[in-house]
Amino acid sequence: MQEAISFTPQLAASPIAKILWLIPAVPILASGVIALLKQPRRQAAAVLSIGSLAFSLLLSLVAFGHVVGGWAHGSAVRETVNFTWLQFGTSPVELGWVLDPLSSIMLVMVTFVGLLIFIYSTGYMAHDENFTRFFCFLSLFAGAMLGVVISNSILLLFMSWELVGLTSYLLIGFWYQKPSAAAAAKKAFLTTRVGDVFFLLGIVWLFAQTGTLLFYNNGAGSLEGWALTGLLSQPAALGLSAAGAIGLLIFAGAAGKSGQLPLHVWLPDAMEGPTPVSALIHAATMVAAGVYLIARVYPLMQAGALTGSTSTALTVVTWVGASTALFAALIAVAQNDIKRILAYSTVSQLGYMMAGLGLGGVAVGMFHLITHAFFKALLFMGAGSVIHGCHEEQDIRHMGGLKSAMPVTFATYGIGMLALCGVPIFFSGFWSKDAILESAHGWTLSQAPFYMLLFGAILTAFYMTRQVSYVFFGAWRGHGHAHESPRVMTTPLAILAFFAIALGVIGTPAWPWFRSFLGDQAAVVDIHAFTEPAWLMLLLTSCVIVIVGIGAGWLLYGNKSPAAETPDVLEKSAPWIWVVLHNKFYIDELYGVTFIAFYAWWARVADWLDRRVWGGAVAGITALFGLWARLNRFLDTNVVDGTFDKSCEEISTGGGLLSSVQNGIVQNYLRILALAVVALVAFLIWSSRP
Amino acid sequence: MTPLAGYLLIAALLFAIGLAGALTRRNAILVLIGIELMLNAANLNFIAFWRYSPHPEALTGMMFAIFSIAVAAAEAAVGLGLVIAIYRQFHTTDLDKITRMKG
């Protein structure tokens, strides 16, 4: 045992931390420039896009190196750069970014996998006419995702989060002329939105309660001691503390983005997008953003947990994760689209990641995230290569025997598949999944998640074997000739395959580098960890899982290649189960009759309100105005004009009347004279009376 | 009723009658006759007052009446000449028909 090295937190910002904002900014800038380019300028778009992400990768490596260097010297690196964006009266709106082990490792993963996928896309989308638009959106996505990763302010994280959702929408619906693609994009956006509403509530509550938007701020951040104790002491509903409630709200947002059980419906439909999109967004990065979010706010999620037990929030996370893992694995067994199988596999693995976070902590969940990113991106890109080689065919029942026609794809795909199944020792997937199973076994509250995850692992091996058998083994059932993909597509596959194997090294119990790195502890090399009985039991269990799963799959499907029209083996033996699984447990239909029907009804009510009530009110007011105008006109014409005209008439008539006095008859004048004289005389006489 | 009052009353009556004639008759000549009557009434007034005045030897009233007669004669001449001239123009002496001074 090495002596514990004291870790002194290093808070002053190093040069790399100060320019950390460039990592997301440069791809976004590139996206903006590409947006101004015309469609035919493909090379410029690709160069800008790949170049910007390569630059971000370089900076991420520098940052990673800096953090590792600091860690190796015994100082826990957590450097933040914060600034105030706006001032609302007395409360400032702060933004900022943080450089710590979690963010640095995520930066490297995102930029590296992203770069490989970008390079792959230049080959995959070569025949597409909207090449430039594709790279514009890809760069925008990359920038937004990196923004989520480095963000120290929950507001900045949310802004980037929303931008990620937007670009996901744009990319899923890339071929928007296809109605199914447009519908899928809309579904993705709306479903994640449901989660985002809860997320926003959580943000607002957190800000209101702690008074700060920053996570880490020299002890004043919302994830640091003082704020957390405040949150814990504040009671919310149902026996939860404010910390627990906020944690659950944030988890709701993560559940939307990461496709956890009730909000998973968008992920399989998102396969309508081009395969690089599926690889990047729906395997490696965006869906991992939810997991990353939980990892980022882990102190909040964990708050209130007594030693040896877990908090309410984490318990919920665990249950949801385990359920999702099992549920999605069941559905994947009965799918026939190559990408859909992978999509459900992603949902299932995300469940594993969430369960890992809840059961074992940040390192357990994040390790699986990292390894999963590599082999799932590999699998998707391999699937893309297969689709490309089979002339845009996606149904696995129309493929077969590709191992000879597409050898590189087969080899890399095989490695990815074995990593996903968790084949022991050699593949990284084993180490990460094993860590999760270990944590589940050691969970004090219940052993049910352990068995769910176990069964899920068996199913994973089973359906992946089924898929590989259908695609690569047996006889060719498609049309035309299958051909291998160009170098620009197969090279990234090879690189990813290498990492799918190599990454396992950093997560073994003998040398728990990953866990120590994230946990700010010294990494101890201890070969004897391999000989611990608990670990050996787990190794045995994993071997059993793999053998059972792959064996069953090979028995039922290996080398058989049934024709596309014949029903599946399982379908013949258990038709009811097959139908339920094939129709995804009818969740979409359930949503259709409940939420969507309600929403449609509500939309009709709103429309009626709008047209009749508000429209009626507006029409009423308009009519009132019309009436008023008419009244005014009436008044004006009749009263005002009338009065004026009348008075003029009166004057005219009066004048006429007066002028009739002078009728030219002289005697009249005389009479009036005489009358006046009489009056005068009478007056004189009367006034001079004594 | 003193004699003076009686003469004055007669004069007033004559004046009123002359005025009535001037105001109501249609023929222009009759209007002039009325005017003459009025002038005569005034003359009567003067003479009556002269007769019963304290100093009749001053002859004021008498003089006035004589001059008045002279003026009346001149005025009658001119007036009647005017009537003739108007008659030539309008071919009628009906005052109701001569309304050129209509305002």
Next chain:
Amino acid sequence: MSPVFYLIAVITVGGALAAVLLKSVVHSALAVTGAFAGLALMFLSLDAQFAGFAQILIYIGAVAILVVFAILLTQGSEILTDAVFSRTWLAGFVIAAAVFAALGWAVLQSAPVLPNVSAVPAVTVHDIGVALVGRYVLPLEIIALLLTAATIGAVIVAMHEKEAAK
């Protein structure tokens, strides 16, 4: 009041009334001549002999003849087709009545203060002549001027103007 006074009054007023009320203009001219005569008698009864005879000479002898000449020259002797009185004759009578009422009332009001009896003034024509060229020479001259002007004026006004007749 002596009966002579009433007689003369009747003649005068009657003549005046007749002059105003009669239909024919010629009859009116004759009636007014009668009124003038009555007035002359009145002057005589008021011991103003000179005025009385001047009245007869001038009014009856000149003015009445003038009126007759004017009637002649304006064909006033034609048979009248229209009404004699103007359409609004009542207003005229009312006004005349009002005038009479005013004057009459004034006279009657001041009746008590009017002198009752007075001596007959000893006035001769000689005195009048002396007054005319003495005290009243200016009015005399002006009257002369007036008469001249009136004569000339009347001639000019009533002259046939050959050009204006077109």
